[in-house]
Amino acid sequence: MAEAERLLGLAVIGILAGGVYGLLAVGLSLQIGVCRVLNITHGEFAMLGGVLTFTLVELGINPLVAPVIIGPILFGIGFLLQATLFKGIKVRAPSPAAFEGNALLAAFGVMYIISYIARMEFGTRALPTHYLTEGLQFLGVSIQLNLIVGFAVAAVLGIAVYLFLTRSRLGRAIRATAEDQPTAELMGVNTNTILALCFGLGALLAGIAGTLISLRSDVNTGIGFNNTIIALIVVTLGGLGSVPGSFVAGIIIGIVSMMVAGLWESVLIVPVYYAMLMILLLARPTGIFGKK
Amino acid sequence: MPILEGQGVTKYFGGLAAVSNVDFHVDQGEILGLIGPNGAGKTTLFNLISGALPLSSGEIRFKDQKLNGLKPHQICRMGIARTFQETKVFPNMPVSQNVLVGAFFGNPNRVSAADAAGEASQALELVGLSAVSTAPVKDLTLVSQKRVEVARALATKPELLLLDELMAGLNPAEVSAAMELVTRIRDKGITIIMVEHVMKAIMGISARVMVLHHGEKLADGTCNEIACNRKVIEVYLGEETHAGS
Amino acid sequence: MNITRLFATHRKSLLVGFLILLIAFVLTFPLYGGAYPTRVLIVMLMYTVLAVSWTMFSGTTGYMSLAPAAFFGTGIYSTALLQHYLPFPVIIVIAGLISFVLAFLLGLVTLRLKGIYFTIFSFGLVVFIGNTINYVEAEIFGRHGWYFEALDRTTLLYTMLGLAVVTVLAAYFISRSRLGLAMRSIGGNEEAAEHMGVNTTRIKVLTFAISAIFMGAAGVVVAPSLSYSNSGIAFSVTYSFIPIVAAVLGGMGQLHGPIIGALVFGFLEKTLKATLLTYFMLGFGIIMVVVILFLPNGLIGLVPILRDKLGGVIQKLRKGGQAEQHADT
Numbered sequence A: 001m002a003e004a005e006r007l008l009g010l011a012v013i014g015i016l017a018g019g020v021y022g023l024l025a026v027g028l029s030l031q032i033g034v035c036r037v038l039n040i041t042h043g044e045f046a047m048l049g050g051v052l053t054f055t056l057v058e059l060g061i062n063p064l065v066a067p068v069i070i071g072p073i074l075f076g077i078g079f080l081l082q083a084t085l086f087k088g089i090k091v092r093a094p095s096p097a098a099f100e101g102n103a104l105l106a107a108f109g110v111m112y113i114i115s116y117i118a119r120m121e122f123g124t125r126a127l128p129t130h131y132l133t134e135g136l137q138f139l140g141v142s143i144q145l146n147l148i149v150g151f152a153v154a155a156v157l158g159i160a161v162y163l164f165l166t167r168s169r170l171g172r173a174i175r176a177t178a179e180d181q182p183t184a185e186l187m188g189v190n191t192n193t194i195l196a197l198c199f200g201l202g203a204l205l206a207g208i209a210g211t212l213i214s215l216r217s218d219v220n221t222g223i224g225f226n227n228t229i230i231a232l233i234v235v236t237l238g239g240l241g242s243v244p245g246s247f248v249a250g251i252i253i254g255i256v257s258m259m260v261a262g263l264w265e266s267v268l269i270v271p272v273y274y275a276m277l278m279i280l281l282l283a284r285p286t287g288i289f290g291k292k
Numbered sequence B: 001m002p003i004l005e006g007q008g009v010t011k012y013f014g015g016l017a018a019v020s021n022v023d024f025h026v027d028q029g030e031i032l033g034l035i036g037p038n039g040a041g042k043t044t045l046f047n048l049i050s051g052a053l054p055l056s057s058g059e060i061r062f063k064d065q066k067l068n069g070l071k072p073h074q075i076c077r078m079g080i081a082r083t084f085q086e087t088k089v090f091p092n093m094p095v096s097q098n099v100l101v102g103a104f105f106g107n108p109n110r111v112s113a114a115d116a117a118g119e120a121s122q123a124l125e126l127v128g129l130s131a132v133s134t135a136p137v138k139d140l141t142l143v144s145q146k147r148v149e150v151a152r153a154l155a156t157k158p159e160l161l162l163l164d165e166l167m168a169g170l171n172p173a174e175v176s177a178a179m180e181l182v183t184r185i186r187d188k189g190i191t192i193i194m195v196e197h198v199m200k201a202i203m204g205i206s207a208r209v210m211v212l213h214h215g216e217k218l219a220d221g222t223c224n225e226i227a228c229n230r231k232v233i234e235v236y237l238g239e240e241t242h243a244g245s
Numbered sequence C: 001m002n003i004t005r006l007f008a009t010h011r012k013s014l015l016v017g018f019l020i021l022l023i024a025f026v027l028t029f030p031l032y033g034g035a036y037p038t039r040v041l042i043v044m045l046m047y048t049v050l051a052v053s054w055t056m057f058s059g060t061t062g063y064m065s066l067a068p069a070a071f072f073g074t075g076i077y078s079t080a081l082l083q084h085y086l087p088f089p090v091i092i093v094i095a096g097l098i099s100f101v102l103a104f105l106l107g108l109v110t111l112r113l114k115g116i117y118f119t120i121f122s123f124g125l126v127v128f129i130g131n132t133i134n135y136v137e138a139e140i141f142g143r144h145g146w147y148f149e150a151l152d153r154t155t156l157l158y159t160m161l162g163l164a165v166v167t168v169l170a171a172y173f174i175s176r177s178r179l180g181l182a183m184r185s186i187g188g189n190e191e192a193a194e195h196m197g198v199n200t201t202r203i204k205v206l207t208f209a210i211s212a213i214f215m216g217a218a219g220v221v222v223a224p225s226l227s228y229s230n231s232g233i234a235f236s237v238t239y240s241f242i243p244i245v246a247a248v249l250g251g252m253g254q255l256h257g258p259i260i261g262a263l264v265f266g267f268l269e270k271t272l273k274a275t276l277l278t279y280f281m282l283g284f285g286i287i288m289v290v291v292i293l294f295l296p297n298g299l300i301g302l303v304p305i306l307r308d309k310l311g312g313v314i315q316k317l318r319k320g321g322q323a324e325q326h327a328d329t
Helices: A002-035 A042-058 A066-092 A096-122 A145-167 A169-179 A181-186 A191-216 A224-238 A243-263 A266-283 B042-050 B072-078 B095-105 B113-127 B142-155 B172-187 B199-205 B223-228 B230-243 C003-009 C011-031 C035-061 C068-082 C088-110 C115-140 C153-175 C178-188 C190-195 C200-225 C238-250 C256-294 C298-328
Strands: A135-138 A141-144 B002-013 B016-027 B031-035 B057-062 B080-082 B160-164 B191-195 B208-213 B216-222
Touching: A002 A042, A002 A066, A002 A141, A002 A145, A002 A169, A002 A191, A002 A224, A002 A243, A042 A066, A042 A096, A042 A191, A042 A224, A066 A096, A066 A191, A066 C256, A096 A224, A096 C115, A096 C238, A096 C256, A135 A145, A141 A145, A145 A169, A145 A191, A145 A243, A169 A181, A169 A191, A181 A191, A191 A224, A224 A243, A224 A266, A224 C115, A243 A266, A266 C088, A266 C115, B002 B042, B002 B191, B016 B042, B016 B191, B016 B208, B031 B042, B031 B172, B031 B199, B042 B072, B042 B080, B042 B160, B042 B191, B072 B080, B072 C190, B080 B142, B095 B113, B095 B142, B095 C178, B113 B142, B113 B172, B142 B160, B142 B172, B172 B191, B172 B199, B199 B223, B208 B223, B208 B230, B216 B223, B216 B230, B223 B230, C011 C035, C011 C153, C011 C256, C035 C068, C035 C153, C035 C178, C035 C200, C035 C238, C035 C256, C068 C088, C068 C115, C068 C200, C068 C238, C088 C115, C088 C200, C115 C238, C153 C178, C153 C200, C178 C190, C178 C200, C190 C200, C238 C256
Parallel strands: B016 B216, B031 B191, B031 B208, B080 B160, B160 B191
Antiparallel strands: A135 A141, B002 B016, B002 B057, B208 B216
16 A cells, blocks of 8 residues: 555656656757757757756845756757757758758757767766755655746746747747748748747756755766657657647656666666657557647 | 549548548540649648558548548559649759659559650650750759650559649649640550649640539539539639639 | 760769779778778778668658667677677567667657757767667676677678678669659659658658668678677767768768768777777868868769869860960961
């Protein structure tokens, strides 16, 4: 009975952690869905977020305030990447398929560059970033405050992004661009700015997700790749382009990862994700919330 | 004798019926014109026949065989070929190779390289493109690219050919040439369904015409019957006659 | 005599000549090459196998596969597990078969979906296998990594050369066959190809599986020269990106592109790594970005550019010469 309770407790932790995964995925979803770039570097943005949080805390800044500084920095990086690199590739690409391939490769190159520079600055050691670690005892596990805060922030941001995309004029322009860029351009939308905006927004969300992750676990310069994998799987599971889908999928992945870590081994988490992904793609290729 | 029959053919996209309960038939060796305003469901009907889209309900039979659930490559090998509204050539391959694809793979039996080459050059000759057979297709004009599509479809040795807006964007001289090409194809014994907006072409060479509107069949009959059909005139032909086709 | 036109019309025989020279060079290399240069050559040839087999499928159909590392790693692990029990050639065959089956299954599942899902999936497969093997190794066998029995490096060099030759020949004959035509039609317009009678799913799966064979074999052959490997090294996604970079660098879609790109890249990687060790990653990333941005048609794309520039210079020289002649009369 105590075991069942513990599992339930782990599941709750998974749900809370999953909110952050959802946030991570929404960022990637924007980049893939609107900019058509399969951004392998996404996780590195999260890594930067976490690592920069550490730096700011060292300088005496409260970690919850850090996103205010980190957000714009990462937005800027993302904005520039799209506006210069990916736009340049698109202009030169002979076909959309060629563009997607080249953009993927360029993203991989950027991943190497970012992670190298980070490694130069911070080395490979774990950066102690635990904050708000007081825990509530609940269902046999200790639920740390940082988890709850992380979920809350992620949820608020997620709702904000959702409302922005669905209700605002700019959001409509974004969705039009995602659906049919040439037509949107003809209708007066400055699609180049929109794309850069979306990429920047995606990077910003990833950076904040990185901050939230750093609240509950030590970060280091190598966590980027794993976070990219998580983001990819959540996006595929939740359906490209769906904010609620990303969050639901993020929560599912969070629960699954805690279950696997609790029952088996953490190492098996990725194989389990992948198996889930395979089954899902067989049954419903566009994800939970994706358009069929 | 109908070579192609459809009963209750229906296709839903979400809640919207793109094609709704359409009954139709095409007789062997005739040219059937398929007209209707944009969005009437003409290309969707083609997609249902060619297997690109599954039917929501209803049945389509080709030479008395049900087509429901078959994949496009299977339907092609049974003897139905088509062209596309947005020209879908293989842009980086030379004209001859485009047509060869049809010759090799459109035949249910294995074709020797020599036979395929023969089929391909015959098809190219029929559409009048023999001279440019080595040119990469993307370098050709739109008119020629459409002809490549026709040759490619012909190389699959179809009994039924679906032509989707072959004449779109052509000037009057080009339209006449295209009309002549279609007639030549029909004279070889191939049944044809053509979707067109160019009334001169439809009325000029079709044996019968079918009119779709909002996914439903509005009318079908001979050219005269359709031209005199009040409903059709209201919906569609009215604009066309003013345009002075 | 127009040099550039000479190059263009005799391109095929020039390429064949180049390849023959290359083969002769490799065959005689052990006579004068030391241990490290031989390693470099082996890696260059290995990248050629990976790049050519990757282009075989992804270059023609347009479906970008990130799976090479999965099959390559399978090859490495086949050697790791079987090196003491079976002769080398048998291991190559086994790894090739496993890779074929694995690719076939993955293809069946994912090649029905849109291209982007296939790419994501193939990427995930590498990570999946790597993680799973890591777990199995640690928990069930209680070990991390494998040591390889060293093989005579001349044997390895010749074997890798043989594999490279086989791969190139296979790619060549496939491209000239019906299968090649079908693949190119899928790359040209998949929907149209399907409507012309091409069974696109079967063609895609089959070609993908065939290309995997060579990748698995490459892993088997390179393993003994590695001395040590573990699941992280063998199934590193970098091995999925290298063939793509090589193919893009050289110019995809054609045969000589991936060969040239792989040789150039392999050479640069090995020599630069030696001298720039710490900056290597940065350099790799920058090279990738620069190549993608400025050489979208790869090195082969440089040829028309050079031809135009060179042709312009030669024109001027000829005009200058003619003007002089006229001035004399």
